[in-house]
Amino acid sequence: MKFLVTGAAGFIGYSLIKQLLEKGESVVGIDSINNYYDVQLKYSRLSGLGICQSQIKPYQEIKSEKFKDFKFIQIKLEDEERLKELFKKEKFEVVLHMAAQAGVRYSITNPKAYIDANISGFLNVLEACRHHPVKHLVYASSSSVYGANTKMPFSTQDNVDHPVSLYAASKKANELMAHTYSYLYGIPSTGLRFFTVYGPWGRPDMALFLFTDAILKGKPIKVFNYGKMKRDFTYIDDIVNGVLKVAHLPPKGIKEQKIGKELATSSNAPYKVYNIGNSQSVLLMDFIKAIEKATGKEAELDMLPMQPGDVAASHADVEDLFEDVGYRPNTPIQQGINAFVEWFREYYKI
Structure with missing residues (x-):
């Protein structure tokens, strides 16, 4: 099939494209390459896909030097006309929308x-899918939508009307927007609530990257909520495998689903939402110990209070994903951290 992957230079987008190309799929990747974090890391990811940094210019199509079925275009999602032109030209069958302004804390200071x-x-992605129909739109939501919820594990059947950051609110809005377009225009759409994704080529603003960097340099790490945080850390390969399994199973709506499926995330529209998480809530201090083990160095801790927009814990219920798709993530935390630290040392020549 022919795929569009947005956020191609990002952590998840890059990892998805790499696996799609290895499976022999045809892929177009787009990304704005903004400077939210180190752009050189983004260029390095694209380099791994055969896209030369010196050739990248806004709106210019670049063919991969490594994969014959991949091309990249630097484009902003806000550029509605360019996006529609791209959809009209390429006639995508599946859209994997991974692009977003990420980061919870950044949304406090940069809401726009x-x-x-x-x-x-x-909205521009939805409009493009409306006017140039696709077989399936899969988009990245986030565990952040659970916000102030305290019942664990988080289930897709839970109410998610209490976000605690604008980032979370924007992701909840995406789910509502997708449902509207699925209902009005029959666009099959699936939202995936990712739980704290980590692994090789990860984002520099995430805890694992920040902690590993500081520990290897002998600098203190900032431990918020005095280490009493819990997160459902999910390895990148598990996320990618889940996305690709879901991508081949577009939802059909409740009328064509089996009896007993009338749940909060079901609808007459071809619309679905799933959690993708490791189904284990790991204490932050245990996470740090796993990094210490992987690096062979002890961390110096700077214990701090909870930050605005953060939540104390996350824990994914993935039973509906397993029931419908037959998949659940399972990479052990130590294994995933070991892989990240090995990549980090190699990439930064440490």
């Missing part, structure tokens, strides 16, 4: 960036 990329940008 989230409205532009996550709301206006997603």
